[in-house]
Amino acid sequence: MIELLSQFVIAADRTIIWYFLAVNSFYALLLFLSVPEIWKHWKIMRNEDLRSYVGSDALPPISILIPAYDMEASITESVAAQLALEYPQHEVIVVNDGSSDGTMERLKSAFDLYEVPPAFPRRIATQPVRAYFRSRTRSALLVIDKERGGKADALNVAISSARYPIVVPVDADTLVARDALLRLVRPFLLGEHVAAAGGTIRVANGCRIVGGRVTDAKVPSRFLPAVQVPEYLRAFLFGRLGWNRLGGNLIVSGAFGLFQRHYLLAVNGYRVGNVVEDLDLVVRLHQYLREQKIPYDIPFIPDPVAWTEVPSDLRTHGRQRERWHRGLIVTMFTHRRLLLNPKYGRIGLITMPFFFFGEMLAPVIELAGYVLTLLGFVLGLLSPQFALLFLLVALGYQMFLSIWAVILEETTFHVYGRFRDFLRMLGYAIAEPFGYRQITVYWRLRGFWNALRGLTHWGEMRRTGFTG
Amino acid sequence: MSATLLAFIAAGQLAFFVAIFLMLVVYRAIDGRRKRRRRHETERFSRILMDVLEDRLPSERLIRVIRRTGGTVIVSVLHQYASQLRGAPWERVVDGVRQSEWYDRFVRSHARSRFWWKRLAAARLLAIAGREEDLPLARPLIADRHPAIKVASIQIVRRLRDPSILETVLQEAIAARPVVRRYLFDTVVSVREALVPVLADRLDRADATEDRRALITLAGELAAVELFERLLGYVGHDALEIRVAVARALSGYPHPRTEAALTGLLHDHEWQVRTQAASSLGVIRARNAQGALQSALRDSNWWVRLRAGIALRQLGPAGSRVLTDVEAGVDRFAQEMARYVLGLTDEAVADYLT
Amino acid sequence: MGPDIQTPIAYAMRNDRTDNDSAHREPAEGAAVPRRASVPAADVVIVEGEAALAEMLEYSVSNAGHEALSFRAGRSAIDYLAHELPAGSSPVVLLDLDLLGSEGFLALKEVLAARPGLPVIVLSAQGAERDQIRALRAGAIDYLVKPLSIPILVAKVERLLADRAP
Numbered sequence: 006m007i008e009l010l011s012q013f014v015i016a017a018d019r020t021i022i023w024y025f026l027a028v029n030s031f032y033a034l035l036l037f038l039s040v041p042e043i044w045k046h047w048k049i050m051r052n053e054d055l056r057s058y059v060g061s062d063a064l065p066p067i068s069i070l071i072p073a074y075d076m077e078a079s080i081t082e083s084v085a086a087q088l089a090l091e092y093p094q095h096e097v098i099v100v101n102d103g104s105s106d107g108t109m110e111r112l113k114s115a116f117d118l119y120e121v122p123p124a125f126p127r128r129i130a131t132q133p134v135r136a137y138f139r140s141r142t143r144s145a146l147l148v149i150d151k152e153r154g155g156k157a158d159a160l161n162v163a164i165s166s167a168r169y170p171i172v173v174p175v176d177a178d179t180l181v182a183r184d185a186l187l188r189l190v191r192p193f194l195l196g197e198h199v200a201a202a203g204g205t206i207r208v209a210n211g212c213r214i215v216g217g218r219v220t221d222a223k224v225p226s227r228f229l230p231a232v233q234v235p236e237y238l239r240a241f242l243f244g245r246l247g248w249n250r251l252g253g254n255l256i257v258s259g260a261f262g263l264f265q266r267h268y269l270l271a272v273n274g275y276r277v278g279n280v281v282e283d284l285d286l287v288v289r290l291h292q293y294l295r296e297q298k299i300p301y302d303i304p305f306i307p308d309p310v311a312w313t314e315v316p317s318d319l320r321t322h323g324r325q326r327e328r329w330h331r332g333l334i335v336t337m338f339t340h341r342r343l344l345l346n347p348k349y350g351r352i353g354l355i356t357m358p359f360f361f362f363g364e365m366l367a368p369v370i371e372l373a374g375y376v377l378t379l380l381g382f383v384l385g386l387l388s389p390q391f392a393l394l395f396l397l398v399a400l401g402y403q404m405f406l407s408i409w410a411v412i413l414e415e416t417t418f419h420v421y422g423r424f425r426d427f428l429r430m431l432g433y434a435i436a437e438p439f440g441y442r443q444i445t446v447y448w449r450l451r452g453f454w455n456a457l458r459g460l461t462h463w464g465e466m467r468r469t470g471f472t473g
Numbered sequence: 474m475s476a477t478l479l480a481f482i483a484a485g486q487l488a489f490f491v492a493i494f495l496m497l498v499v500y501r502a503i504d505g506r507r508k509r510r511r512r513h514e515t516e517r518f519s520r521i522l523m524d525v526l527e528d529r530l531p532s533e534r535l536i537r538v539i540r541r542t543g544g545t546v547i548v549s550v551l552h553q554y555a556s557q558l559r560g561a562p563w564e565r566v567v568d569g570v571r572q573s574e575w576y577d578r579f580v581r582s583h584a585r586s587r588f589w590w591k592r593l594a595a596a597r598l599l600a601i602a603g604r605e606e607d608l609p610l611a612r613p614l615i616a617d618r619h620p621a622i623k624v625a626s627i628q629i630v631r632r633l634r635d636p637s638i639l640e641t642v643l644q645e646a647i648a649a650r651p652v653v654r655r656y657l658f659d660t661v662v663s664v665r666e667a668l669v670p671v672l673a674d675r676l677d678r679a680d681a682t683e684d685r686r687a688l689i690t691l692a693g694e695l696a697a698v699e700l701f702e703r704l705l706g707y708v709g710h711d712a713l714e715i716r717v718a719v720a721r722a723l724s725g726y727p728h729p730r731t732e733a734a735l736t737g738l739l740h741d742h743e744w745q746v747r748t749q750a751a752s753s754l755g756v757i758r759a760r761n762a763q764g765a766l767q768s769a770l771r772d773s774n775w776w777v778r779l780r781a782g783i784a785l786r787q788l789g790p791a792g793s794r795v796l797t798d799v800e801a802g803v804d805r806f807a808q809e810m811a812r813y814v815l816g817l818t819d820e821a822v823a824d825y826l827t
Numbered sequence: 828m829g830p831d832i833q834t835p836i837a838y839a840m841r842n843d844r845t846d847n848d849s850a851h852r853e854p855a856e857g858a859a860v861p862r863r864a865s866v867p868a869a870d871v872v873i874v875e876g877e878a879a880l881a882e883m884l885e886y887s888v889s890n891a892g893h894e895a896l897s898f899r900a901g902r903s904a905i906d907y908l909a910h911e912l913p914a915g916s917s918p919v920v921l922l923d924l925d926l927l928g929s930e931g932f933l934a935l936k937e938v939l940a941a942r943p944g945l946p947v948i949v950l951s952a953q954g955a956e957r958d959q960i961r962a963l964r965a966g967a968i969d970y971l972v973k974p975l976s977i978p979i980l981v982a983k984v985e986r987l988l989a990d991r992a993p
Contacts, residue, residue, distance in 0.1 A: 048590050049621055052597075063656035066827075094827055124813035126775045144820035193652040196620040397486070405486055412493055416500060560956070666954060669974045697974035698880045725978050727887040728879065758890040789892075 011386040014377055018387065021374040022398050028363040029402040035247025036239075036409055039307075042246045043417050046307055049191065064190055066094040068167035068266070072159035073099055073177040077107040081115040083177050086217030088143055092186040096145045098163045099177075103132075103153030112148055116140040129161040129274040137166075156259075157275035157282040164274050167266055176260045178314065180209055180219055185310035189263050192304050200268050200294055200301035201287065203254050204261040205242055207420070208234045209312035219312045224426045224433075230317045232441045235434035237315075239403075239410035245305040252351025253291065253303045255360060259283030261311035268294065279339075281332025288340045291352045308418070323448045330368070330452030335459070337361055368449035374399055400438035407434035514546045522554060525569060526562055532569035539573045544583075547575070548598050555601040567602045576602070584610040589619045596626035603632050615641050620653055627660045634667035643675050647687045658691050669697045676703055686718045693722025701726050708734045716746045724753035732759045739765050744774035751777060755784025756826070763788060767795050770807040778806060782814035783825045868916030869896035870988060874904040875950065876926045880977070884921060887981045893988060901927040905934045909941040917945060919987045921980075924951040924962070932961065939966040946987050950975065 069087050073080055080099075087097045101109050112118060118138040125137060132154030140146040149162055160174055173189070175181060182188075185204065192199045211225030225231045241258075248254045257264070259282065272289045275282045287303065294301045316322035337344075337360065344361055346353040378395045381387035411430045414420065421427060521538045524530040539547060551570065555563065570576055576598075583595035596614045599607055611633060614626040623645060630638055639661065646657040661668055672692060679685040689707060692700040704726070707719045720738050723731045736759075738750035751769050754762045766788075769781035785792035799811040814822075870893035875881040881897050888895040896918070898904035905927070908920060920938070924931030931951070939945060946968045951958065954972035962970050968987070971980060 048593070052593065052621065052625065061656060061659060063652055063659055065652060096824070119816070121816050122809045122812045124775075124779075124809045139817065139821060141818055144818060144824050190652075193650070194620070194624070194656070196623075196650040196653045198650070401486060405490065408490060409493070412497055415497065665974055665976070666972065695974070696977040696979075698877060698883065698977060699974050701879050725976070726883060727890070727977065727981065728883045729886055732886075758887070760890050 010384075011381075014381040014384075014386050015391075018374065018377050018381060018391070018395060021370055021377065022395055024370055025374070025399040025402065028367065029398070029406065031359060031363060032239075032244060032403075032406055033409075035244045035251070036406060036413070037247070038250040039243040039246035039413070042249050043307055043413075046191070047417065049195070050188075050308070062093055064093050064187075065171050065193060066169040067092060067096075067171045067173055067186060067190075067263075068163075068169045069095060069097045070160055070163035070167065070172055070174045071097065071099045071177050072102055072156045072163065072174070073104065073108055074102045074153070074156070074159075075104045075106045075108060076177045077104070077111050080108050080177060081111050082217045083179075084112070084116070084146070087175065087181065088145060089183070090181065090186050091183050094169075095186065096147065096168055098147045098149065098166060100149045100151060100159040100163050102151060102155070102159040109150055113138070116146055116148070117142045118148055125166040127162075128165040128270050131158050131162045131165075134162060155277055157277045157279065160282075161274040161277075164266060164269050170266050171263060172266045172269065173261070173263045174259060175311075176313065179206075179260045180214060180217060180312040181261060182310050182312075183218065185261070185308075188308040188310055189261075189306055191306060192302065197302045197304065198300045199263075199304070200265055200290060200299075201257050201303045202263040203245060203257040203303070203305040204263070204310045205305075205307055206237070206258050206260050207242075207312050208237055209314050210317060212312065222420045222422070222426075224421060224429045225317075227317060228433075229319065229322060229441075230315050231429065232433045232437055233315045235407040235411050235430050235437060236441075238414050238430075239407045242307065243410045243413055246307050248356070249304050252355055254305050255287055255291070255352070255356050256284050257287050257303065257305075258311075260313050264290075279332060279335065280328050281336060284332060285336045285339070288336060288343070292340065292343060292349065295349050295352065319444070323444075323451075326445055326448035327452040327455065330365075330449040331456040331459070333360070333365055334453060334456035337365055338456075368446045368453060371399065371446050372450060400442065403442070404435055404438050407437055410434075511543070511546060514542050515550055518542050518546060518550050519553075522550065522566065526558075526566060532565065532572075535566070535569040536573040539570065539575050544575070544579050544594065548594055548601075551601050552597060567604070570602055571604065580607065580610060584614060589617075589622060592617060592619070592622050593625055596622050596629070600626065600628035600632070603629050605633065605635070608633060608635060608638065611638060612641050616645055620649075623649070624653065624656060627657050630661055630664055634664050636667065636671050639664070639668055639671040640675070643672065643688070643691075646691070647684050654687060658694060662691075662694055665695055665697060669695060669699050673700060673703065676700070682712045682715060686712075686714045689715065689718040689722050693718070693725050696725030698726070701728070705730060705734060708738065713743050713745060716741060716743070717749050720746055720749035720753050724756040727757040727759075731757060732762060735759070736762050736765045739769055744772075744777055747772060747774070748776045748780050751780035751784050755780070755787040758787055758789075760788060760791065763791060763795055766792075767799065770796075770799050770810060771804050775806075778810040779814075782810045783822060786814055786817070786822050787826075868913045869894040869918050871895045871984060872904070872908065872918045872920045873897045874901065874908075874926060875899075875921060875923045876901075877923075883977055884981070884984070888984065891985055891988070901931075901934065905938060908938045908945070912942060912945075917942075917991065919984055919991070920945060920947040921984070922947050922949055922967075924949055924953070932958075932965070935962060935967060936965050946991070948980070948983060948987075950980075 069090075071084065071087065076083070084097060084099055099112065101112070118140050121137050121139050123134065123137055132152040135150040135152065138148040138150065140148070147166065149166060151159065151162055163174075164172055171190075173186065189202055189204055192202055207222075208225070208230060209219060210227075210230035211223045212219045213221035213223070224234055245254055245256070262283070268290060269286075272286070272293050274286075276285050276289075279285045290303070316325055337357075340357075343349045343353045344357045349357075374395060378387065378392050382389065382392045408431060411427070411434050414430075415427050421430070518538055521530065521534055525532050525535050547570075551566075554566070558566070580595055580598060583591040584599075586592055586595070592614060595610070596617075599611050599614065603611060611626065611629045614622060615629065615638065617623055617626065627642060630642055642657060642661050646654045646661070649657060672688065672695070676685070676688045676692065679688055685707075689704065692704055704719055704722050707715055710716055710719070716738065720735060723735060732754070735750045735754050735757075738746050739754070739762075741747050741750065747769065751766060754766060763785070766781045766785050770778055770785075772778050772781065782796065785796050788795075793815065796811045796815050799807050800815060802808060871884070871888045873881050873884050873895055875884065875897075876899060878899070881899070885895045885897055898907070904922075912918075922935065922938075924935065927934045935947065935949065939947065943966065947966070948969045948971065949962045949967045950971050950973060952973040959970045959972075969983060971983075
């Protein structure tokens with residue numbers, strides 16, 4: 006009996022170790038592939054001829070979409086910063102999503118708004134719009150006041166009203182670099198079939214911010230935001246860059262990304278009610294474009310372009326991670342048709358499976374790993390070496406990848422100028438698996454649990470809907 | 474899973490980590506030194522270049538310093554000065570540079586290199602110092618499959634206005650994606666004297682709709698009277714894209730015949746054509762088209778109504794009067810659009826005109 | 828057979844053949860200039876041989892609410908500008924140097940000698956830098972090389988008209 010248990014524990018643990026080996030090696034592959042991508046962007050960024058190209062009239066005009074809810078403290082500064090972006094031709098559309106505070110009043114007074122008739126197309130069904138406003142002082146601004154409907158709903162109104170063929174949704178609290186748009190449209194300059202493009206999000210905590218822009222990048226001093234810096238570098242920067250070479254990105258950050266407007270309209274915009282509306286949108290885009298056999302690319306642009314405040318207290322952080330994971334599961338479930346489906350090319354055969362097995366199931370498997378290893382060790386079924394091996398492969402490998410990401414950042418973009426910041430990032434990369442990682446596992450498990458409950462709940466509702 | 478394997482893995486990870494750390498320190502040192510040397514070379518080269526330009530030194534000195542300077546430095550300094558100088562003084566510098574052995578070696582080895590960044594460097598050099606002898610190397614660079622090189626080498630046409638090069642450029646532009654094509658067109662428009670006859674000929678020979686559409690767009694941007702008749706010939710074309718392109722192109726040709734053609738296109742059965750026709754009528758300030766634009770305000774398509782409204786704004790007080798009348802009229806959608814357009818500030822209207 | 832749109836003055840002048848002298852000096856379809864001192868001033872005088880270009884300029888100018896006077900032959904145009912321009916008027920002049928062949932530059936000088944300060948935009952297929960410099964030094968306000976961009980030319984004319992407005 007003990008024999009059987011022992012065999013089971015060893016076998017299970019071994020499988021789990023192989024799992025982590027596979028997943029982390031895949032991540033290592035992504036980091037590997039990010040290097041030629043950076044090289045390509047680097048060479049192009051520094052070429053002066055191309056720089057003159059960059060400011061020219063050849064660039065497609067852009068509509069910036071800003072959904073805003075209860076942002077009276079920062080909305081004027083944020084909108085002013087977006088209007089001041091360096092770009093030959095762009096407009097800014099702000100959607101006040103039924104704010105309960107003084108957001109609308111701030112906008113009216115800061116930009117001398119006047120109401121215009123609702124002479125705008127309405128291509129996607131949304132909550133009712135109360136009024137449209139233009140500004141007497143800033144001709145590129147359009148403000149839409151509507152009933153509350155959520156971020157996805159607000160973005161859908163903005164998409165309908167956008168004048169230009171390219172839209173860039175931006176979160177109201179994201180700090181966008183002045184030349185961000187110029188960098189974001191680089192794939193167009195290279196003649197790629199761009200359906201969407203992802204921008205890089207970096208950690209704004211601890212940085213010096215003047216006039217809605219980051220002027221001096223620093224690693225934050227408190228633990229929680231600081232440990233997210235190497236995490237963002239590993240997962241959201243170099244990791245996503247690697248996907249450029251592997252078939253396309255599944256995530257275009259909602260905080261800052263670029264889309265072709267007509268494709269968004271074709272998939273009927275963002276899905277209201279999905280907590281990770283950006284992930285859901287991109288998956289639907291992939292699906293639509295592949296089904297229509299339209300050649301396309303969804304690249305990720307590595308230049309530092311946008312900064313956002315990451316949660317600095319455990320509660321907000323927990324809510325955010327729980328929401329992300331819950332949304333991931335719901336989206337995976339909704340689009341399960343793409344999984345391992347050769348009809349959807351690399352998205353179906355590589356990207357979706359990785360997100361399903363490597364990201365979605367990861368916290369569960371990690372929990373199983375901890376439990377089994379601890380159990381086995383305590384019961385004397387596993388040798389201490391085995392336990393150590395598990396830790397090395399599951400945690401150490403990832404720490405190693407984080408260190409690698411920090412070094413890559415230091416040698417390429419070098420956004421953090423001070424050597425002290427580099428050392429601190431290294432330190433936090435090393436500290437990451439000793440506590441922080443486990444916390445995120447806990448939150449993700451909560452997300453898993455809530456997602457399963459929500460899905461069955463939804464399933465029940467459907468059933469009653471039919472019979473009731 | 475033996476202890477040795479474990480120790481091996483652990484040691485491996487540690488060694489890797491240490492190695493990367495050391496590599497980083499070494500890299501920073503090397504990089505720093507490399508940057509310093511580059512800066513020194515750039516300063517020295519710039520200084521001698523200035524001296525030669527101002528006749529303080531003979532141009533042979535230039536050749537001597539080129540021998541001792543790195544290729545990238547030479548190209549970037551030359552590029553910097555090329556944007557500030559033109560005509561005879563610059564050509565003297567170019568003479569000097571071309572006489573050095575470095576030039577031939579660099580151009581020949583880089584222009585045909587397997588590596589795209591080397592071809593890019595060659596394209597840059599030819600764009601600032603190219604001469605007729607370099608035509609055979611320039612052509613394949615413009616037709617290069619790497620878009621960055623295509624874009625950098627297009628600047629070569631500013632120096633070498635040979636019809637065959639322009640042909641290649643047009644060919645590439647037609648086949649390129651929209652943004653790249655626009656950039657190529659924008660650059661090539663700057664050599665309009667050489668371009669117009671080549672374009673006219675190419676337009677006559679075009680058979681594919683997409684080719685023709687791109688060429689018509691370019692003809693519109695050139696707005697050269699020599700191309701007018703040809704454009705008018707396409708007004709009644711079957712393909713939607715061609716009619717849209719012509720409607721847009723004609724906005725560069727304010728003429729009674731243009732006005733007649735556009736007014737006709739305002740009744741086209743495709744909304745894209747009607748939209749563009751309304752837009753162009755505004756650009757040429759067609760006073761006689763007021764009536765047609767007024768009816769276009771009642772069009773079933775939103776975009777047509779918008780462009781008709783903006784066009785009426787461009788007709789000055791007479792157009793604004795029409796808008797005011799419509800605002801007081803019965804058609805709800807026309808009313809809304811008229812009110813919207815009337816309420817726009819001048820800057821907002823100007824935004825619609827780019 | 829003429830252009831579809833004509834300003835009243837241009838039409839009247841084009842069809843008036845009171846000047847026998849000019850019949851000798853210019854080709855059959857040349858425009859003649861009546862020697863009437865009370866000719867109302869035009870805002871823009873167009874001296875351009877290419878029919879389509881001249882028509883486009885007339886069209887734009889008239890849409891902008893100004894009067895245009897058009898010449899298809901060079902000599903009569905120069906005579907008008909140098910000797911018959913009403914005293915107080917200072918129209919914007921578009922002068923195609925090639926219309927006068929090798930004497931183009933001399934004609935320009937003749938006009939500017941008679942009416943210094945007259946805003947003359949020179950149009951020419953000769954784009955050599957020294958030709959441009961020569962014309963500008965002689966007093967031309969601008970020099971556009973053909974084939975030229977019509978919208979740019981129109982914009983320059985309108986700018987000069989706006990500058991001039993009382």
